[in-house]
Amino acid sequence: MASSPSLLVLAAVLALFSPAALAAGREERARIRVYVRERFSGPNATVGSVAPSLLGDNSTFGEVGVVDDVLRAGPDPSSREVGRYQGLFAGADLADANYLSAITLVFTAGEHRGSTLSLQGSYTFPGDEVLERAVVGGTGGFRMARGVSLLKVVSAPPEAAVFQLDLVVFTPRRRY
Numbered sequence: 001m002a003s004s005p006s007l008l009v010l011a012a013v014l015a016l017f018s019p020a021a022l023a024a025g026r027e028e029r030a031r032i033r034v035y036v037r038e039r040f041s042g043p044n045a046t047v048g049s050v051a052p053s054l055l056g057d058n059s060t061f062g063e064v065g066v067v068d069d070v071l072r073a074g075p076d077p078s079s080r081e082v083g084r085y086q087g088l089f090a091g092a093d094l095a096d097a098n099y100l101s102a103i104t105l106v107f108t109a110g111e112h113r114g115s116t117l118s119l120q121g122s123y124t125f126p127g128d129e130v131l132e133r134a135v136v137g138g139t140g141g142f143r144m145a146r147g148v149s150l151l152k153v154v155s156a157p158p159e160a161a162v163f164q165l166d167l168v169v170f171t172p173r174r175r176y
Helices: 004-016 019-023
Strands: 027-039 047-051 064-072 081-091 098-107 116-124 130-139 146-155 160-172
Touching: 027 081, 064 098, 130 160
Parallel strands: none
Antiparallel strands: 027 064, 027 160, 047 064, 064 081, 081 098, 098 116, 116 130, 130 146, 146 160
16 A cells, blocks of 8 residues: 555546546546566666766765566566567766666556657655656557556565556647
């Protein structure tokens, strides 16, 4: 279940996104919950730095990394795989460990199979209890999507982590 701050952010987003368009039937709203499984090390690692900072070991500015995690329907490792969480991140702050990330959710099974969602935003590592990113687009059933995503840690063993990803996605009712 989402924590109180998460619920407040989600409620604020729902209140802000085009209630008139929803009421007039011009937009559809989807609420999606999936789980991201991320492995940090070993031969099956799903995230890693591919270019270090040019400013040395004590800086994250300019560091570039990639991610290709599994999306699952539930937090359990044996729950149904529904897609991939793929993207990149780059250190974008000279003073702190702030990163810019661009993520694509690639749905390969289930209700949204064949569709993608694109997320973009910044985050602080470590630091953000709930990571909020904008939904800036999509393909297939999510063509012209917009909305918000909220990512929070469910469990973080030393070599892997599970994240809960909640999305509120708005798409035009008329398909282009």
